Amino acid sequence: MQDGWLRRALEVKRDGGALDDATWTRIIDGYVDGSVEEACVAALAMAVAIRGMDLAEIAALTEAMVRSGDVLAYPRLSERGVRVVDKHSSGGVGDTVSLVAVPLAAACGVPVAKLSGRALGHTGGTLDKLEAIPGVRTDLSPAAFVAQVEGIGCAIAAQSARLVPADRQLYALRDRTGTVPSTGLIASSIVSKKIAGGADAIVFDVKAGRGAFMRTVEDALALSETLVRLAARFGRRASALVSDMEEPLGAAVGTGIEAVEARDFLRGDDRDPRLAEAIFAVVHEMLRVGGVADEEIAPRTLDALGSGAAYERFVQLVEAQGGSRTTVDELSVDGRRTSALAGRSGFVTAIDAVAIGEQARELVAAGGPFAGIRITARVGTPVRAGEVLAECIGDGVPAATIAAAFTVGDAAPAARPLVAKMVRDAQAAVPSNGLRS
Amino acid sequence: MQDGWLRRALEVKRDGGALDDATWTRIIDGYVDGSVEEACVAALAMAVAIRGMDLAEIAALTEAMVRSGDVLAYPRLSERGVRVVDKHSSGGVGDTVSLVAVPLAAACGVPVAKLSGRALGHTGGTLDKLEAIPGVRTDLSPAAFVAQVEGIGCAIAAQSARLVPADRQLYALRDRTGTVPSTGLIASSIVSKKIAGGADAIVFDVKAGRGAFMRTVEDALALSETLVRLAARFGRRASALVSDMEEPLGAAVGTGIEAVEARDFLRGDDRDPRLAEAIFAVVHEMLRVGGVADEEIAPRTLDALGSGAAYERFVQLVEAQGGSRTTVDELSVDGRRTSALAGRSGFVTAIDAVAIGEQARELVAAGGPFAGIRITARVGTPVRAGEVLAECIGDGVPAATIAAAFTVGDAAPAARPLVAKMVRDAQAAVPSNGLRS
Numbered sequence: 035m036q037d038g039w040l041r042r043a044l045e046v047k048r049d050g051g052a053l054d055d056a057t058w059t060r061i062i063d064g065y066v067d068g069s070v071e072e073a074c075v076a077a078l079a080m081a082v083a084i085r086g087m088d089l090a091e092i093a094a095l096t097e098a099m100v101r102s103g104d105v106l107a108y109p110r111l112s113e114r115g116v117r118v119v120d121k122h123s124s125g126g127v128g129d130t131v132s133l134v135a136v137p138l139a140a141a142c143g144v145p146v147a148k149l150s151g152r153a154l155g156h157t158g159g160t161l162d163k164l165e166a167i168p169g170v171r172t173d174l175s176p177a178a179f180v181a182q183v184e185g186i187g188c189a190i191a192a193q194s195a196r197l198v199p200a201d202r203q204l205y206a207l208r209d210r211t212g213t214v215p216s217t218g219l220i221a222s223s224i225v226s227k228k229i230a231g232g233a234d235a236i237v238f239d240v241k242a243g244r245g246a247f248m249r250t251v252e253d254a255l256a257l258s259e260t261l262v263r264l265a266a267r268f269g270r271r272a273s274a275l276v277s278d279m280e281e282p283l284g285a286a287v288g289t290g291i292e293a294v295e296a297r298d299f300l301r302g303d304d305r306d307p308r309l310a311e312a313i314f315a316v317v318h319e320m321l322r323v324g325g326v327a328d329e330e331i332a333p334r335t336l337d338a339l340g341s342g343a344a345y346e347r348f349v350q351l352v353e354a355q356g357g358s359r360t361t362v363d364e365l366s367v368d369g370r371r372t373s374a375l376a377g378r379s380g381f382v383t384a385i386d387a388v389a390i391g392e393q394a395r396e397l398v399a400a401g402g403p404f405a406g407i408r409i410t411a412r413v414g415t416p417v418r419a420g421e422v423l424a425e426c427i428g429d430g431v432p433a434a435t436i437a438a439a440f441t442v443g444d445a446a447p448a449a450r451p452l453v454a455k456m457v458r459d460a461q462a463a464v465p466s467n468g469l470r471s
Numbered sequence: 472m473q474d475g476w477l478r479r480a481l482e483v484k485r486d487g488g489a490l491d492d493a494t495w496t497r498i499i500d501g502y503v504d505g506s507v508e509e510a511c512v513a514a515l516a517m518a519v520a521i522r523g524m525d526l527a528e529i530a531a532l533t534e535a536m537v538r539s540g541d542v543l544a545y546p547r548l549s550e551r552g553v554r555v556v557d558k559h560s561s562g563g564v565g566d567t568v569s570l571v572a573v574p575l576a577a578a579c580g581v582p583v584a585k586l587s588g589r590a591l592g593h594t595g596g597t598l599d600k601l602e603a604i605p606g607v608r609t610d611l612s613p614a615a616f617v618a619q620v621e622g623i624g625c626a627i628a629a630q631s632a633r634l635v636p637a638d639r640q641l642y643a644l645r646d647r648t649g650t651v652p653s654t655g656l657i658a659s660s661i662v663s664k665k666i667a668g669g670a671d672a673i674v675f676d677v678k679a680g681r682g683a684f685m686r687t688v689e690d691a692l693a694l695s696e697t698l699v700r701l702a703a704r705f706g707r708r709a710s711a712l713v714s715d716m717e718e719p720l721g722a723a724v725g726t727g728i729e730a731v732e733a734r735d736f737l738r739g740d741d742r743d744p745r746l747a748e749a750i751f752a753v754v755h756e757m758l759r760v761g762g763v764a765d766e767e768i769a770p771r772t773l774d775a776l777g778s779g780a781a782y783e784r785f786v787q788l789v790e791a792q793g794g795s796r797t798t799v800d801e802l803s804v805d806g807r808r809t810s811a812l813a814g815r816s817g818f819v820t821a822i823d824a825v826a827i828g829e830q831a832r833e834l835v836a837a838g839g840p841f842a843g844i845r846i847t848a849r850v851g852t853p854v855r856a857g858e859v860l861a862e863c864i865g866d867g868v869p870a871a872t873i874a875a876a877f878t879v880g881d882a883a884p885a886a887r888p889l890v891a892k893m894v895r896d897a898q899a900a901v902p903s904n905g906l907r908s
Contacts, residue, residue, distance in 0.1 A: 044649030048520055076510035077648035080517040211514035212481030271894055 040064075040074055047081035055094040062098035062200050072207060079204070079213035087218035088262030091261065092253055093267045095218070099226040106176055108230035111145055117271070118147050118183060119324045120233035121316060122224055124257075125157035125247065126241040127391035128282030128409070132160045132190065133296035135317045137347035138346035140187035142317070144324035147183045148190045149197070149231045156245070158292065161216055166290030166403035168366060170357040180232075186350045197230040198199040199248060215247075221260045225268070235271040235323035238262070239316055242454060243280035245387025251276055251454045258457045271323040276455035281385040281413045284309040287394040288406020291427065294365045300345040308412060311452045317378035322458075368404035369397070369428030374437035376417040381446045385413055389439040390424075393431045395457045401428030407436060414446055477501075477511055484518035492531040499535035499637050508682055509644060516641070524655035528823035529697065532655070536663035536736045539835045543613055543669035548620040554708070555620060557670035557762045558753060559661055561685065561694070562594035564828035565719030565846070567746060569597045569627065569701045570733035572754045574784035577625035578775035579754070581761035584799035585627045586634075593682070595729065598629055603727030603840035604802060606794040615731050617669075623787045634667040645734045652684070658697045672708040672760035675699070676753055679891065680717035682824025688713055688891045708760040712752055713892035718822040718850045721746040724831040725843020728864065731802045737782040745849060748889045751795070756893075758822035764779045778875040805841035806834070806865035813854040821878040822850055827861075830868045830876070838865030841906030844873060851883055 043057050053061075061078065087095070108118050119139060123129055125417045136146045150172070153159035161172045174182065174191040195202070201223050208214045228236050238261045241247070242254035258274035265272035270316030277283075286295035298304040299313070315333065321331045338344040350357045390407055397405040405428025411417050423440045426433045456469040480494050490704035491497075503844025524532070545555050556576065560566055573583045589608070590596035598609045604889045611619065611628040632639070638660050650754065663674050669848040675698045678900030679686070679691035702709035714720075722743045723732040735741040736750070751772065758768045773783040786796050828842055834842040848854050860877045863870045 041647060041649045044517070048517060048550055048649055071647070072510045073644060074648055077513040077517040077650060080481070080485060080514040081521065084518065084521050095634035207510060210478060210508070211511055213514060240782045 036178045039283070044074060044077055044081065045158055047078055047085060049102050050085045052088050052091050053094075054298040055090075055097075058091065062095065064392060065203065066102050066200050070088060074214075075204070076207055076211045078221065079208055079211060079216075082218060083213040083216040085441055086216070089260070089263055089267070092218045092222050096222040096229070096264060096268070099198050099200045100203070103198050103230060104194070104196045105230050106147070106180055106197070108145070108147070108180055108184055110231055112234075116145060116323050117234035117239065118145050118232060119320050120147055120228050120231055121237045121239065121320055122333050123239040124246065125154060126279045126283055127245045127387040128158060128284040128287040128292065129158060129241070130163070130284045130286065130292045130299070131239065131312050131316050133163060134299050134313050134363060134405065135320060136188050136190055137300065137351055138313070138335065138338055138344040139292035139320040139324065141343040141347040142321055142326065142334045144321055144359050145183055145187040146320070146325065146431045147179070147233060148188070148233055149152060149193045149227060150190055151193075153395070156395070158287070158289065158386045158391070160190060161287045163292045163296075164190055164355075166293050167352055167357045168361045172355065174355070184352050186347070186354055187446050188347060188351050189256075189354070191229060193231070194230050198226050201226055211287050217257050217260050219254065219398065220257060221264050225261060225318065228265070229268055231268070233270065234368045236265050237316055237319045237323060238272065238274035240274055240276050241279035242276050243278055244389070245282065245391065246279035253307055254458070255455050262457045262459050272459050273319040274457040275319065277312060277315070277453050278450055279387060280450060282387050282409060283312055284392050285409045286406060287390050287409070288403070288427075290365070290403030291367045291406040291408065294367055294404070297348070297362055297365055300339070302339070306395060308346050308452060315453050366404065367406070367427050369401045372426045372433040373422045373424060374424040374433040374440070376411070376419055376423050376440070376442055377437065378420050378442050379418045380416070380442040380444050382413050382415045382417060382423065382440055382442040383447045384441040385409065386439040390436070393436055393439070396431050397426070397428040397451050400430030400451050411440070414449065419441060461470070474887070477507060481511060481514055481518065484515055484522060487522045489525050489528050490531075492527075492534075494698060495528065495531035496535045498579065499539060500534065501541050503637050512641070513644055513648045513650075515533045516648060516653070516656065517683045519655060520650040520653040523653075526697070526704070527654045527699055529659050529701055530719065533659040533663045533666070533701060533705070534635040536635050536641070536659060537666045540635050540667060541613060541631070541633045541665050543584070543617055543634070543898060544801075545582070545584070545621055545669055545840065553582060554671040554761050555582050555669060556672045556674065556757050557584055557586065557665050557668055558674045558676065558757055559665065560676040561678050561683065562591060563716045563720055564594060564682045564824040565721040565724040565729065566595060566678075567600070567721045567723065567729045567733050567736070568676065568753050569747050569751050570600060570730060571736050572626055572757060573625050574737065574788055575754050575772065575775055575781040576757040576761065578759055578780040578784040579763065579771045582620055582624040583757065584616070584668055584670060585625070586630045586664060587627055588772070590832070593825045593832070595724070595726065595828070597627060599726045600729045600733075601627055603730050604789055607789055608628050608793045611792070615858045619791050623784070623791055625784060625788050626791070630668070633662050638663055654694050654697050657694060658701050661821055662701045664704055665702070666707070666751055670707065671897045672762075673702050674753055674756040674760060675709065675711035677701055677711055678716035680715055680824070681714050682719065682828065683716035692892050692894070695892065699894045699896050700856050704814070709896050710756040710760055710895040712890050714749060714752070715887055715889050715891060716824060717887060719824050719827050719846060720749055722844060722846045724846070725828065725835050725840070725864075727802065727840030728804045728843040728845065731804055731841070734785070734799055734802055736783050739744050739774070745889060803841065804843070804845070804864050806838045809870040810859045811849070811861040811863060811870040811875070811877070813856055813858050813860050813879050814874065815879050816855045817853070817879045817881050819850050819854060819860070819877055819882045820850050820880040820884045822846065823876040826876040827873070830873055833868050834863070834865040837867030844880075848877070851886065854879060873898070
């Protein structure tokens with residue numbers, strides 16, 4: 035009967051009730067130290083996946099997870115009252131935003147401590163894209179990560195195993211037990227990592243659509259609201275965008291070829307309009323939650339891009355993480371090029387982002403990081419039979435297979451906004467390096 | 472991804488769907504052989520506890536559990552076309568029915584192979600009551616159990632570890648994860664053990680009320696219907712009674728003092744009318760599912776009691792399991808007697824069966840198996856202040872504490888039927904020693 039409290043907690047969640055803070059802490063502490071058996075945590079995760087959690091419970095779980103490991107701080111910035119920002123994407127295809135937004139916000143005076151992830155399923159991972167640049171490392175020690183953010187105002191690194199170990203353990207369990215899709219568990223997983231990374235302010239880019247984990251704008255909006263309210267409970271300023279993932283975001287899909295696209299965007303060589311819209315939306319929110327006055331946000335962003343300051347900041351980041359200016363300047367796509375052609379005339383009405391993401395992964399597996407797919411005909415583009423829809427760079431996926439991911443119909447599809455919804459914290463929360471206020 | 476099928480199965484149950492037979496088999500086989508991790512089974516149990524299972528799923532789970540271990544058979548009876556009956560109680564206080572019904576049904580010509588359990592929580596266990604008789608053992612080998620049923624027509628024994636090992640493992644997990652209350656899981660646990668014990672026909676006595684695991688007649692009826700329909704899918708004749716457990720069933724509550732009550736009932740020394748009603752209801756159903764013609768049921772039962780044949784059969788059972796006629800004849804309650812007295816005049820309107828069950832357990836723990844409680848004023852009895860409500864036999868629980876379990880009010884309470892509902896299989900299912908037809 036030593037675990038009577040635990041069984042009672044499971045019964046409460048089974049019946050749709052709520053657990054108090056102390057119980058969430060006891061469960062997570064016990065899970066990490068081995069005194070709470072994994073089977074009970076699995077049953078709890080299933081009860082939560084079906085019954086849900088209220089915001090107080092999500093906050094208690096988040097706090098318990100943060101306390102399971104180290105918490106980063108940026109004393110040289112916080113003593114000057116400067117807010118450190120992080121940016122999170124829920125995962126998409128052709129989502130090159132982070133590689134551009136991180137140095138761009140830093141060049142605007144808002145330091146960014148970006149803890150990032152690997153590719154998952156059909157979606158790309160920022161770490162993989164950055165590591166495609168020769169020499170670049172993302173396994174920074176916590177001290178090196180903090181020093182880089184304090185020094186040049188930006189870093190993009192893998193999360194250290196010492197941050198939020200409970201989340202690592204819980205996520206792996208959820209993955210095995212069919213309990214990944216739960217707004218409360220997803221939100222606590224995301225926010226705990228951002229709090230542990232020391233962010234004072236956070237922008238969440240929540241993707242919605244067939245290429246995203248959230249299929250509908252409604253689901254993505256519910257998660258966005260939970261993320262912003264949860265961050266606010268910890269005194270973090272936050273905004274969340276619900277952005278479209280019915281089709282790939284940028285033109286480039288792969289790893290290194292997305293780094294090329296980011297470099298071209300920052301250097302001003304080529305700026306895909308759709309990617310630009312996403313980048314500006316995210317960077318504007320990063321500046322806003324970072325404390326930049328509304329009227330300065332757009333001018334500063336344009337100036338940092340136009341002056342080359344953002345590009346210079348990107349080069350500094352690459353150099354700080356083991357690469358060089360030359361490697362950045364010389365990045366280019368690499369592989370035999372073939373063309374995916376339209377089989378009929380009409381309008382591109384859909385591009386299957388999951389298929390494109392998986393095909394790009396196969397091309398990279400066969401041909402290295404600078405293989406992949408470049409989309410030339412976005413949704414809404416009029417095409418004639420035989421015109422190019424996309425370029426295939428590398429071998430292993432026939433161009434005809436890539437073409438099959440495109441749907442060409444008779445009528446132009448209705449326009450979809452790139453950013454469907456925006457959720458901002460109502461009040462300017464006080465920045466804090468402590469936990470919940 | 473080796474366990475992709477398992478995660479998908481968990482997702483289906485999470486979302487309220489149903490799993491096919493092969494998946495249930497794969498899960499149970501894997502759980503027993505260690506290839507399916509316990510955390511996944513725990514998550515599944517929670518999903519089932521919340522979402523439920525349809526009858527086809529319950530049957531598939533039941534069959535997979537039966538196949539996890541040995542299955543008993545009674546060839547000397549089945550070759551003569553004789554049905555072996557088992558009887559199950561969902562657990563109550565003062566429930567002495569099995570000790571009487573098993574030899575009584577056997578004396579009526581219906582062999583009974585009774586696999587029984589231990590005390591659980593506040594409820595008593597038939598094994599504990601039987602073992603209170605000096606010398607009696609209940610840990611019969613499967614071969615000895617079968618031989619005794621084939622020989623003298625009745626045996627009461629603990630379930631061998633080789634029968635339904637999956638249920639043992641799953642029940643222990645459910646107990647730790649708050650997933651015990653689930654009609655499907657309860658029904659599959661009960662029926663799998665009866666099928667593995669080789670029963671051709673089964674009577675389920677499902678208790679309802681404050682002293683039972685099922686609090687309401689509605690819940691007990693739902694379980695009863697599932698039990699009977701499930702047994703029918705395996706070709707087993709079955710009946711289920713929903714019987715009252717708002718107050719203790721018999722007058723005696725304890726272990727050995729319930730054996731004394733059973734002996735007295737069989738020998739004709741003392742027959743509590745309420746206990747008699749329960750025993751006749753159960754034995755009549757045992758005879759019915761055992762194949763006795765309707766018009767013979769009541770006369771045979773009365774004759775077996777009146778002639779002493781039922782008592783002789785009880786003595787034979789005790790002797791076969793290590794006791795003697797002398798020990799049965801000399802059984803008596805043992806301990807200092809004090810009286811629990813009414814504090815006011817009126818009618819007994821309620822007796823808290825959970826409190827009485829726990830107090831009796833304490834008295835037995837302190838004073839041995841022949842300590843306990845004998846109730847003298849049942850619900851509905853008019854009492855005067857200072858009159859005896861119950862006798863306390865033994866030390867360790869003050870009589871006043873026992874009196875506090877009785878509520879005395881001004882008005883006589885409305886009568887409650889002892890058997891609230893009866894569920895019988897619609898068609899005479901074909902007896903079968905195979906699994907599902």
